[in-house]
Amino acid sequence: ILNVEQSPQSLHVQEGDSTNFTCSFPSSNFYALHWYRWETAKSPEALFVMTLNGDEKKKGRISATLNTKEGYSYLYIKGSQPEDSATYLCAYYSSASKIIFGSGTRLSIRP
Amino acid sequence: DGGITQSPKYLFRKEGQNVTLSCEQNLNHDAMYWYRQDPGQGLRLIYYSQIVNDFQKGDIAEGYSVSREKKESFPLTVTSAQKNPTAFYLCASSSLTEYGTDTQYFGPGTRLTVL
Numbered sequence: 001i002l003n004v005e006q007s008p009q010s011l012h013v014q015e016g017d018s019t020n021f022t023c024s025f026p027s028s029n030f031y032a033l034h035w036y037r038w039e040t041a042k043s044p045e046a047l048f049v050m051t052l053n054g055d056e057k058k059k060g061r062i063s064a065t066l067n068t069k070e071g072y073s074y075l076y077i078k079g080s081q082p083e084d085s086a087t088y089l090c091a092y093y094s095s096a097s098k099i100i101f102g103s104g105t106r107l108s109i110r111p
Numbered sequence: 112d113g114g115i116t117q118s119p120k121y122l123f124r125k126e127g128q129n130v131t132l133s134c135e136q137n138l139n140h141d142a143m144y145w146y147r148q149d150p151g152q153g154l155r156l157i158y159y160s161q162i163v164n165d166f167q168k169g170d171i172a173e174g175y176s177v178s179r180e181k182k183e184s185f186p187l188t189v190t191s192a193q194k195n196p197t198a199f200y201l202c203a204s205s206s207l208t209e210y211g212t213d214t215q216y217f218g219p220g221t222r223l224t225v226l
Contacts, residue, residue, distance in 0.1 A: 004153065032211030043115075044201075046214035089153070093211040098170075101146075101153035 002026055004092045006102035013080045014110050020076040021105040023090030027071035032093040035064055035075055038104070039086040047075075047088075080109045114138065117202050117218035124189070124196070124225050132187045132221045134202035143185035144203040144215065147171060154201060160185055161207060189223065197225045 005024045013019045025033065032051045038044040048057040053068040061078045077084055087104040094100070115136045124130045136143065142161045146154040156169030160179040174193025179185055185204075189196045199222050203215040 009151075034214065036215075036217075043217040043219050044215075046216075049212055049214055051212065091154075091215075097210065099156055101155075103151060103153040 002092070002094065002098060002100050004090065004100045004102040006088075006090060006105050008105060009103070010106040010108070012108045012110060015080060015082060017080055018076065018078045019080055019107070020074050021088065021107075023073045023075070023092075023102055025071050025073075025090070025092040025100075025102075026094070027069060029094045029096055030068045030071070030092070031095045033066060033073050034091040034093070035073070036089040036091065037086045038089055044089060075105075077107075080107075082109045082111055085109045115202060115204055115216055115218035117200075117221050119221060120219065122221055122223045124223065126225055127191045129188055129190050130223065132189070132200055132202075132223070134185045134187065134218060135183055136185075136204040136216070136218075137183060138204055138216060139182070140204035140216070141182070141207040142205045142213070143179070144205075145169075145175075145177065145185070145187045146201045146203065148199045148201060157187065157200075196223055198223060 007022050035047040036044040048064045050066040055066040057064050063076045066073045087106045089104045090102045092100045118133045144159040145157040155171050157175050158177040160166035166177050176188045201220045202218040205213040205215045
């Protein structure tokens with residue numbers, strides 16, 4: 001059974017602090033990994049698409065890394081701001097055309 | 112504005128009734144998807160379609176049906192055979208440039224409650 005785990009489930013961070021969380025996925029049959037941000041009362045929005053081992057992507061204060069050999073990706077947020085409060089989802093694409101989403105990490109920023 | 116719309120936002124259904132959830136996109140995307148979310152779980156794929164008049168079952172298709180008569184529209188019917196239909200339903204679409212690299216664009220979702 002293919003499983004995608006995200007940890008922690010929830011996270012409370014002081015404004016200005018940096019933080020990171022993890023998406024773990026099967027290392028076999030890997031094809032791609034997507035990160036999405038899902039703000040309350042809005043639709044999930046794409047952050048990154050990562051395909052190659054060692055990939056690093058950055059968008060403003062948010063960055064992500066990918067390790068396909070050990071099956072994990074980290075999402076980093078530098079200098080957290082209130083607008084970063086959201087649920088962050090990862091989605092694993094296997095080479096067998098399966099898409100599996102993690103249950104998300106819910107991030108809350110304390111002002 | 113380009114995007115995906117889902118209606119209604121909230122839907123209440125009596126046990127034993129079929130109900131259809133609407134999903135429309137004007138992004139000219141070939142692929143469309145239906146997901147279900149339950150508390151504490153990730154999005155689970157119900158059905159997806161890559162071309163008009165064709166669709167494939169996802170991981171939890173039992174008790175659901177879909178149609179794809181137009182490129183823009185991918186309605187989902189929750190039938191009375193679905194044992195536990197109360198959930199949040201998300202529709203998404205994507206282009207089909209290359210599997211795995213096309214990001215999905217999501218609608219706002221429909222929350223279905225069975226009374």
